Amino acid sequence: MTQLRRKQRDRVFVFLLFTLPAFAAILVSVEIPFLMSVFSSFTKWNGLDKAQTFIGLENYKELFLDDLDMWKAFGFTLRLTLGSVLAVNLCALLLAVLLDSDIKGKNVLRAAFYVPNIISLIIIGYIWRFIFSAGFESFYQKTGWGVFMLSWLGDVKIIYFSVLMVSLWHSLGFYLVVYIAGLQTVPRDLIEASMIDGASRVRQFFSITLPLIMPSITVCVFHSLSNGLKAFDVIFSLTNGGPGNTTTTIALDIYRTAFVINRFGYGTAKSVVLFLMILILSIIQVRVFKQREVEV
Amino acid sequence: MKKHSLPATMATIILFILAIGYLYPLFLVVINSFKTFSEITSDVIAFPKRLVWENFQNAFKIMNYPRYFMNTLLATTVGVCGVVLVSSLAGYKLSRTKTRYSFIMFMILIAPMMIPFHSFMISLVKVAKELRLIGSPLGLGVLYWGLGASLALFMYHGAVKSVPQELDDCALIDGASPLRAFFQIIFPLLQPVTVSVVVINTMWMWNDFLLPLLVLSGSKKSLTLQLAAYNFFGLYKVEWNFAMAGVLLTILPAILFYLSLQRYIIKGMVAGAVKT
Amino acid sequence: MKKMLFVLLALLIVASPLFAAGQQEKKDEPVTLNVLFYSPELAEQYNDMVAEYKKATGVTLDITVLQTDYRSVLTSRLNSGDVPDIFMSSAYADNSTYKDYVYDLSNEDFIKQIEPGALQGVISDGKVTGYPFLVQSHSFIYNKKVFRDNGITTLPKTLAEFEAVAKKLQANGVQPFATGFKEFWVLPQTAWQAIANVPTENYGGYEKFTGMLNSGTLKFKDIPQMSQLFDLLDLIKKYGGPKPNESDFNDQTSSLATGKVAMIHQGNWAEDSIRKTNPEVEIGFLAGPTGNNAATAGIMFDSNQTIRIAKDGKNRQAALDWLRWLTTSEYGRNWIPGKVKQLSPIIGAAAPDSYIAKETSALLASGAPGYPWFYQMFPTGTEQQLGAILQGYCAGLTDRAQTLEALDAAYAKIAKAAQ
Numbered sequence: 001m002t003q004l005r006r007k008q009r010d011r012v013f014v015f016l017l018f019t020l021p022a023f024a025a026i027l028v029s030v031e032i033p034f035l036m037s038v039f040s041s042f043t044k045w046n047g048l049d050k051a052q053t054f055i056g057l058e059n060y061k062e063l064f065l066d067d068l069d070m071w072k073a074f075g076f077t078l079r080l081t082l083g084s085v086l087a088v089n090l091c092a093l094l095l096a097v098l099l100d101s102d103i104k105g106k107n108v109l110r111a112a113f114y115v116p117n118i119i120s121l122i123i124i125g126y127i128w129r130f131i132f133s134a135g136f137e138s139f140y141q142k143t144g145w146g147v148f149m150l151s152w153l154g155d156v157k158i159i160y161f162s163v164l165m166v167s168l169w170h171s172l173g174f175y176l177v178v179y180i181a182g183l184q185t186v187p188r189d190l191i192e193a194s195m196i197d198g199a200s201r202v203r204q205f206f207s208i209t210l211p212l213i214m215p216s217i218t219v220c221v222f223h224s225l226s227n228g229l230k231a232f233d234v235i236f237s238l239t240n241g242g243p244g245n246t247t248t249t250i251a252l253d254i255y256r257t258a259f260v261i262n263r264f265g266y267g268t269a270k271s272v273v274l275f276l277m278i279l280i281l282s283i284i285q286v287r288v289f290k291q292r293e294v295e296v
Numbered sequence: 297m298k299k300h301s302l303p304a305t306m307a308t309i310i311l312f313i314l315a316i317g318y319l320y321p322l323f324l325v326v327i328n329s330f331k332t333f334s335e336i337t338s339d340v341i342a343f344p345k346r347l348v349w350e351n352f353q354n355a356f357k358i359m360n361y362p363r364y365f366m367n368t369l370l371a372t373t374v375g376v377c378g379v380v381l382v383s384s385l386a387g388y389k390l391s392r393t394k395t396r397y398s399f400i401m402f403m404i405l406i407a408p409m410m411i412p413f414h415s416f417m418i419s420l421v422k423v424a425k426e427l428r429l430i431g432s433p434l435g436l437g438v439l440y441w442g443l444g445a446s447l448a449l450f451m452y453h454g455a456v457k458s459v460p461q462e463l464d465d466c467a468l469i470d471g472a473s474p475l476r477a478f479f480q481i482i483f484p485l486l487q488p489v490t491v492s493v494v495v496i497n498t499m500w501m502w503n504d505f506l507l508p509l510l511v512l513s514g515s516k517k518s519l520t521l522q523l524a525a526y527n528f529f530g531l532y533k534v535e536w537n538f539a540m541a542g543v544l545l546t547i548l549p550a551i552l553f554y555l556s557l558q559r560y561i562i563k564g565m566v567a568g569a570v571k572t
Numbered sequence: 573m574k575k576m577l578f579v580l581l582a583l584l585i586v587a588s589p590l591f592a593a594g595q596q597e598k599k600d601e602p603v604t605l606n607v608l609f610y611s612p613e614l615a616e617q618y619n620d621m622v623a624e625y626k627k628a629t630g631v632t633l634d635i636t637v638l639q640t641d642y643r644s645v646l647t648s649r650l651n652s653g654d655v656p657d658i659f660m661s662s663a664y665a666d667n668s669t670y671k672d673y674v675y676d677l678s679n680e681d682f683i684k685q686i687e688p689g690a691l692q693g694v695i696s697d698g699k700v701t702g703y704p705f706l707v708q709s710h711s712f713i714y715n716k717k718v719f720r721d722n723g724i725t726t727l728p729k730t731l732a733e734f735e736a737v738a739k740k741l742q743a744n745g746v747q748p749f750a751t752g753f754k755e756f757w758v759l760p761q762t763a764w765q766a767i768a769n770v771p772t773e774n775y776g777g778y779e780k781f782t783g784m785l786n787s788g789t790l791k792f793k794d795i796p797q798m799s800q801l802f803d804l805l806d807l808i809k810k811y812g813g814p815k816p817n818e819s820d821f822n823d824q825t826s827s828l829a830t831g832k833v834a835m836i837h838q839g840n841w842a843e844d845s846i847r848k849t850n851p852e853v854e855i856g857f858l859a860g861p862t863g864n865n866a867a868t869a870g871i872m873f874d875s876n877q878t879i880r881i882a883k884d885g886k887n888r889q890a891a892l893d894w895l896r897w898l899t900t901s902e903y904g905r906n907w908i909p910g911k912v913k914q915l916s917p918i919i920g921a922a923a924p925d926s927y928i929a930k931e932t933s934a935l936l937a938s939g940a941p942g943y944p945w946f947y948q949m950f951p952t953g954t955e956q957q958l959g960a961i962l963q964g965y966c967a968g969l970t971d972r973a974q975t976l977e978a979l980d981a982a983y984a985k986i987a988k989a990a991q
Contacts, residue, residue, distance in 0.1 A: 014389075014474045015389055015393060015398075017385075017474070017475070018385040018386055018388065018389035018474075018478075019385070019386040019389055019390060019401060019405075021381070021382040021385065021386070022382040022383055022385065022386035022387075022405060022445045022449055023386070023401075023404075023405065025378070025382055025441035025442035025445050026405055026408055026442045026445050026446060027442070028423065028427070028439075028442050029408075029420065029439050029440075029441065029442025029443050030408035030411060030416065030420075030442050030443065030446075031404075031407075031408065032419075032423055033416040033417075033418075033419035033420040033422070033423050034408075034411055034415065034416040034419070036416070036419035036422070036423075037415055037416045037418070037419045044989075046669065047418070047647045047651065048647060048650055048651065048669060048670065048672060048673065049671075049672055050672050066985075098307060098311060099311075101304070101307075103304050103305075103307055103308040103311070104308055105308065105312065107555075108315075109311055109312065109315050111551070111554060111555055112315035112318060112319055113315060113318060114554060115319065115322060115547075115551060115554075116318070116319075116321075116322065117499060118499050118502075118503065118547050118550045118551060118554065119322075119503065119543065119547055120503040120504075120505055120522060122505060122526070123525075123526075123539075123543055126539075127321055127324070127325060128321065129820070130536075130822075131321055131324065132818070133815075133818050133819075133820070133823060134337070134822075134823070134826075135324065135341060138339055138341040138342070139341065142341070149814060149815075151814075151815045151817060151818055152818075153754070153817075153818045154754070154815050154816070154817030154818040154967065155817075156967060156968075156969065169318070169321075174496065174499075177492050177495055177496065178451070178492055178496075181455075181488040181489055181491070181492040182455075184488040185455065185458040185488060185489075212458070214454075215453075215454025215455060215457055215458075216454065218454060219447075219450050219451050219454055222406075222409070222450065223409065223447060223450075226409050226410045229410075230410075230412045230413075232412070232414070236640075240754075240755075240756060241960065242754065242756065242817075242960065242963050242967075243753070243754075243817050243963045243964060243966070243967035243969070244960055244961065244963045244964025244965075244967055244969045244970075245960050245961075245964065246964070246967075246969065248960075251412050251414065254412065254414060254415065255414050255644070256953075256956060256957075258414065258644075259643050259644045259647060260643065260952075260953050260956045260957075261952065261953025261956075261957065261986055261989070262669055262952050262953060262990075263953075263989050264418075264647075266989065267415075268415060271411075271412050271414065271415030272415070274412060274415075275410055275411050275412070275415070278410035278411075279407060279410055282410055283403065286403075293454065293457060333848055333849065334848065334849045334850065337822065337825075337826035337829075337830075337849050358615075414644075417644075417648065418647065418648045418651055418652070421648045421649075421651070421652045421654075422651065422652045422653075425652045425653065425654060430654065506641070509638070509641055509645055510644075510645055510648050510649075513608070513636045513638075513645060513649075516634045516636070527612050527615065527637060527638075528612070535613075
């Protein structure tokens with residue numbers, strides 16, 4: 001073997017050495033199970049019967065042609081995702097910048113905003129449900145402010161904001177951590193050099209910091225996008241998709257299809273479609289953002 | 297000498313007020329955890345008449361806290377270490393290798409982030425059973441590797457861009473093996489990201505509910521804290537006094553962990569390395 | 573730091589056998605039954621019973637109790653082969669859901685000790701697919717003191733009478749109802765009671781009624797009495813306070829217990845929460861209105877919770893022995909009435925110390941009809957789906973005609989898929 005060939009072989013070997021562990025883990029925990037489920041999507045199966053009846057593309061046909069509820073849920077999910085991606089990223093980035101600058105008590109503040117993220121969403125849903133109903137009533141009795149008497153979880157017009165608010169409250173800390181880490185990687189000397197050149201803080205941010213933290217932004221937007229599209233826990237415990245089905249997200253619809261109505265095959269077909277939709281949106285998003293990432 | 301200017305002080309004050317408001321729901325959890333059931337259902341925001349420490353004692357006992365704490369710790373530690381290990385290696389390599397195959401591999405490895413858990417969880421339980429990973433916190437930790445690796449990999453992939461490529465070559469020239477070079481030179485420089493990855497994964501694994509429920513519920517002694525606390529939240533009735541105490545007992549270790557890690561995020565390590 | 577990571581990981585892997593022990597079962601150890609139940613509110617009672625059984629026989633019941641995730645966990649465990657020896661489910665439609673996994677109890681001696689009326693919900697294809705262990709009733713629970721304080725002396729039976737009572741209460745500044753509309757399951761139980769007499773009067777019985785709905789020959793929009801159902805929901809909503817769509821179970825029980833509201837639609841399982849909030853409360857049970865016919869106003873009385881034995885469970889015989897003990901032993905027979913404080917379907921069992929159970933028996937004795945929970949015969953999944961549609965009606969999203977259309981469409985879809 002030539003020297004060049006050997007080098008290439010070594011490179012491939014090293015590449016595999018570094019990447020195979022992750023690949024194996026992800027394969028076992030996610031991708032193989034998912035493919036097994038995909039097989040179920042071509043069957044008529046209630047998730048329990050020992051026999052699965054193969055029905056080809058029937059589930060997919062029904063999904064696209066005869067399931068208005070699913071598309072309504074998808075519409076709601078998109079609206080919620082759009083709102084949450086914008087809100088959480090803007091707030092987290094702003095807060096990260098503020099908490100990265102020279103102010104006192106940074107660590108305490110960072111911890112304060114992060115703590116809600118530590119609590120599981122199911123419990124957060126219950127707590128907020130409690131607050132919106134019993135808590136707000138107590139507030140109203142003590143303050144008399146009308147805002148507390150609005151039907152935060154019952155009025156169809158307001159419930160979107162209630163859900164958005166709770167989900168923002170929970171996830172802000174997570175993205176804050178990521179953005180703060182990203183801000184740490186911006187070399188101090190570049191900032192200092194620009195200050196010497198007379199750049200304002202705002203200018204510094206947009207010309208130096210922002211391009212350098214693009215990787216963090218890519219991660220956060222990607223993560224908040226796919227999390228938004230998969231939203232389940234907060235809806236389940238806060239509103240259970242109600243009133244009626246107005247706050248049913250597509251993940252909740254899938255859960256109900258598979259586990260409440262016992263249409264497991266059909267439910268899996270829906271989740272395959274959901275996955276493909278997320279995949280397409282994410283590929284577009286990652287491609288666009290990655291092009292803007294800058295290396296030092 | 298840094299001056300604490302007026303805008304900075306104002307910002308600090310505003311941020312603290314915001315933080316207090318932000319934590320108010322948790323404050324409610326805390327005060328309600330010291331009330332009796334009927335006190336809670338009659339007035340949520342009132343202060344407790346007396347501190348009902350029994351709630352905590354009872355929750356602690358019912359939740360079988362010490363044992364489940366160890367289980368949760370084991371699953372989380374194994375999970376986090378595994379995730380950091382496999383993701384830093386893969387994220388680094390994929391970021392440095394700028395071929396089409398590398399990008400495809402990258403997409404395959406982060407695609408799982410987009411798959412809703414419910415759609416494959418039943419099959420995952422089947423796979424876990426085949427691999428004998430069911431019924432023990434250790435097995436749960438191993439299952440967590442694949443679940444947490446995608447996001448961590450994504451983060452490392454991006455973070456590596458802030459480490460100059462010259463360093464890779466420097467290390468190799470010194471005759472070190474690629475693995476050694478990575479762990480001795482590159483990995484330490486990624487410390488902020490590693491800390492983030494550790495924090496993020498510790499938090500979700502510590503609080504994870506659904507997978508432990510599916511994989512551990514057959515074995516009473518292997519449960520995690522989250523599973524134990526959740527039992528207070530019934531469909532019909534929530535035992536609010538125990539539930540609140542249970543929730544606090546569960547998240548307290550996580551908060552302490554987070555606070556202790558805060559100081560490892562040190563600024564400017566990269567800058568220092570470049571100068572040499 | 574990486575050295576520490578490696579060392580830690582290595583230590584953990586070495587120490588893991590200590591923790592991973594849960595998988596091997598030594599053959600000579602006493603039997604442990606693996607049990608999956610719901611109703612975490614009964615956790616104390618479960619523990620009590622487990623301790624007693626262990627004392628009596630040395631057999632341990634390892635009970636995992638869940639609620640909202642119960643179905644998905646049970647499904648995944650049955651699927652992966654990690655079958656629990658004993659599990660719970662609803663009766664009626666769930667008989668066919670779990671048909672591949674349940675053991676036929678028809679030939680077991682202890683089944684003969686169960687009231688035949690309670691058994692009819694678990695019989696499917698001639699087999700006894702489960703053990704009905706509770707009899708429950710639901711209708712309107714009212715706070716006796718609130719009624720007294722507001723001068724309400726005759727208990728309402730018809731829609732018109734309920735409306736009159738509500739008006740009176742409202743005029744005195746008392747909120748008449750806590751709706752519970754936020755919970756998807758409260759709406760079906762409230763609504764279907766309003767037409768409970770209709771299937772037997774007009775369609776030849778509950779099974780025929782359900783059959784006609786399943787095959788599509790009968791649609792909800794063709795049933796004129798559905799208007800009674802909507803009237804009742806409208807009434808409760810109108811007199812249900814400023815935020816009727818946000819009231820959940822917790823709100824219902826605490827409001828009733830403190831006297832803030834006068835009536836809630838709930839079942840005997842709510843009594844525990846109500847009395848925990850206010851131990852002094854006096855509660856009673858009202859027959860639910862079926863339109864304006866006082867004679868058909870009744871309560872929903874049935875055994876819808878079943879315990880099922882897994883056909884392929886590792887410890888099937890031990891599980892059967894446990895059920896036998898539950899039915900025949902002194903402690904077992906007294907468990908439901910004495911500890912769980914609900915009505916037991918065992919022939920000759922004692923009456924429980926519960927207001928609602930006492931009132932239920934009194935109402936039935938006085939001639940009020942006790943209707944079966946016929947809506948549980950509808951295909952699995954309809955409770956949640958139809959409940960959500962009714963919730964939409966109450967939230968003002970659809971009018972009556974649209975709601976009926978939606979109910980029919982949802983039902984048809986589920987029925988078709990269940991075939």
